[in-house]
Amino acid sequence: MNPAAAAPEPRASPSGGVPGGTAGTSEPAPGASPNPLPAPPPHPPSPHRPPPENLWLNLGFNAAAPALILTFLSAPNRLGPAGALVTALLFPLGYGAWDLWRRRTWNLLSVLGITGTLVTGGLGLLEMSGFWFAVKEAALPVLLGLAIPLSLRTRQPLVKTLLYNDQVLNTARISEALAVRSQQARFEALLAWASWVLAATLLVCAVVNFTLAWWLLPATSGTDEFNRQLAKLQLWSWPGTFLPMAVGMFYALSRLLKGLETLTGLRGEELFHPRSRRGA
Template sequence: MTEQTSSIPDHKPRPWVDLLVSIVIPSLILMKLSGDNYLGSTWALLIGLAFPLGWGLFELIRYRKKNFIAVLGVISVGLTGGIGLMEIDARWLAIKEAAVPLVIGLAVLISTRTKYPLVRTLLYNPAVLDVHKIQQSLKERNCEDEFESRLMKASYFFAGTFLFSAIMNYILARWIVTSPSGTQAFNEELGRMTLVSYPMIAIPSMVMMIAIFFYLWRSIRRLTGHTLEEVIAPGAGGQGKGNS
């Protein structure tokens, strides 16, 4: 059992690969190769969506992690392909685009009523911060309740980023994708929407996520008195400490 677990490679973020495979390549295929002189609308849709779908499945199988958000991403791509191939009313695309981040946002809110809020799992965890050291300092200063309150606020802010994505996804889909599904124009508009969604939705969402982490970090610093270097997880900060 131990050998199997150790054989699973660590998942390292590869934002440029994610951007290329999930957004740039599919967008170019849908926008440039959907004409009858090239792949045609059906094959362009299948091949274009195969990139993010294949990449998502590869990540899930390769790293064997039950990532709720990654699973939703795979489902989302599959639904987009289904809407195009089955020539369902394009308005359903806007609903689907809004539904995925909305489901994630609701999951974040629901998780606040459990022992494992998603903010705690994603940001306040031993892989990122020295949680044991922080909790010990909070206990010594009698600030545990105040920190839990701030962690709850961070969870609400986190859910708010997905609400923002849901609203923007719906507006963007309704604004850009207006042609009947299954047509060349639909594919081109879908590619344009995918390309535009990154600067208009993904980047602002990332900025908000960074702001939430900054809020969480400032709360830790104020309530414990520790600097970032003092509470960074050994695995995350070990390399930097070794260099210094």
């Protein structure tokens, strides 16, 4: 008998392969993907962002309440000039401390506002003339206007805090696109240009604030009449500062976004976080 003819034929395994082979090595069925793609990793949790500041509370505590107190409670038969001034200062100071506790973050503009409030209180209690109030009103915008371009030499320029910040813009994606296109140098020049626009805007605010204070504070400091004039200055200084800043920041931001589109190749909403695009 021929031994080769007596050898048993190999039987197919249940998986369709050869016995002794690795399971699953059979040919894939027609139309099936030989190497299915792995499931995408879950999105990382979004970083904690502080709640937005309430604009009406800000205006109420920093402008309306102090102005009302200085106007109606400065008479000698009420709180008196000094008492009304101290009481009026408690509202912006208290709001600033509460906002810091609630949002757990320092707001540069709020810090400047609290500083200005303290200086105003000090000048009022020392019964300084209206000229020094005008200098104070102009000093803060001038200092901030100088700090913005000077901060370009630091690791965290102020223009990034005011305009180019990760709370709204997708800075990681923008940085990646800039690196791919080798446009970092032009991006730094764009930030420098935006910084000088903001500095010029703050210079305009300083001129407006000085003019308002010089015009609205002719009375002698420490009197009932002076406190009423100071209340009027509190009310007028908000639009006098807000309107130039709004125009300047809108112009700088719009040109910054247009420049980012040119440098990165990203378009419109691609510059922002997805949650920002949904309005969340």
